[in-house]
Amino acid sequence: MALIALAADKGSPGVTTAAVALAAVWPRRTLLAEADPAGGDLVYRGAASHGGPLNPNTGMLSIAATARRGLAPDQLWDHAQTMSGGLDVLVGIGSSEQSAGLVGQWPLLGRAFASLAESPHSPADVIADCGRIGGDGPALELFAHASLVLLVGRTTPESIARVRDRALALSAKLHGSQRGAGQLGTPLLGVLLVTDPKDSSKVVGQVNDMLVASHSGVRVVGSLAYDPQGADQLAGRRRGRLDKSLLIRSARQVSFDLNQQYGAVWAAPNGPAGGPAGGPSGAAPGTAR
Template sequence: MALIVVAGDKGSPGVTTASVALAASWPRRALVAECDPHGGDLVYRLAADHGGPLDPNRGLLSIAIAARRGFEASALPQHVQRITGGLEVLVGLGTAEQAAAVSGHWPQLGRCFDHYASIPYGADVIADCGRVGPDSPVLEMMPYAALVLLIARADAEQVAHVRDRVNGLSNRLHGNQGSSASLARPPIGVVLIAPPKEARRAASQVGELLSVTAGGGEVLGVIADDADGAAALNGRGRARVDKSLLIRSARDVALSVTRRYGLLKVEPQAGQAPGLSQVPGHNQGQGHGQPFGHAVGA
């Protein structure tokens, strides 16, 4: 199991939506950790599995308070909440001002998430890090990741920015690992957001652009630019989330990424779609989805 960092550059590429979609489609148990130092959105977008709102004080902020006395991965479930459908989330900071509470703890969080992925009741951690720049504090968490995914929309401006960010991150993360970017760890990949009919062309064009850069990033997949699916995922639509183009494309990306980087050791059971019961709003006819055999925080 692994820590997967998901981030973007300038603009609004849809990092949070992509993170939730990937986690809901992940072929193993997954936790969305909202690590955007500028403040999180999940508490405003999604409902808890009991039907009420998520608790804004239970998540990254409560971890930061607990970390003053030391923090272990085994305590992480105390700060995790479930949303409708059963997906587990670690709610982020309410405002950018609260980022001071986490200052200095980002390496510890990286180690915690990496360790959580390997303990018996743990999960792969999909860390939504929002927009990252050269001075972003979440860079201190990235060395503990198994993979860094940069999200970008397939337009010229965002592609140019993500190309520069790949190079910048490679210099920061791989600077002392030698000259072969393809062997450096953690690997850096790009996931594009594009209309379904343009997915293949966009992946090819952006892939060619990245292939001549020094950072070694490459396009690992395309998530559908699906406004209806995104609205339903965020609790604002009536569409079947699990049947949406957004989730179907995210599932393809999740399977491709986990297989490519050796993160997938246990295949989904026959006849069961990966992550189906975790999709927000998905209901299999017996109340809210409960894909896991224990109660978080119990």
């Protein structure tokens, strides 16, 4: 099993929506971690399983107060909450000012996230929403422990160009300066595009051509449907059959493709995440699997 980290270069391409959607349809037990140093959004978007609001003080903030004494992977569950629908989540810090409490702890968090797959008690994959990243920052310390880093981008020319440039810079930082190393090194790097479903195949091909030409070794691993109505349903702002939305249907395809392509590596004892393979689990009540 694995730590999957999602991030973006600039703007608001939908990293949080993508992370929640993938976590909701992931084939094994999943812990969604809001690891954005600028602050999380889920306390404002979602409700707890008991019907009330999520507690902003239980999650990354409470980890910051206790992890200086060490952090065993199973301790992550002490800071997790269950959202309405059954998704387990570590809610993010409230603001960028609170990120000072996590200084120096990001490698510790990365190791705990990656090692949760090996827990003999409550193993799970971790999908981490890392928000926007720059040239340096705490997210890079977490990425070093990930099995896969996904750069989320829209399909405007400027967004695609930024994804290409960030992929090149990130590959160089994580894998060294050898061109194309992003295809072979750990963590693996990929691009997740948020696209109009009607143009998805065409745009994915065009962006892949650009990435190939850049010699970054990074490729598009899938596309999520640009679906504002589905995003509102996922956030609880609109009623409807979430499992029938274009967003969830496309997230389910991305999840399937990622696990088909990389699942055997992630499950191998000596793979990036280690630990035994986990079988598909049934959906928690209300989750869109």
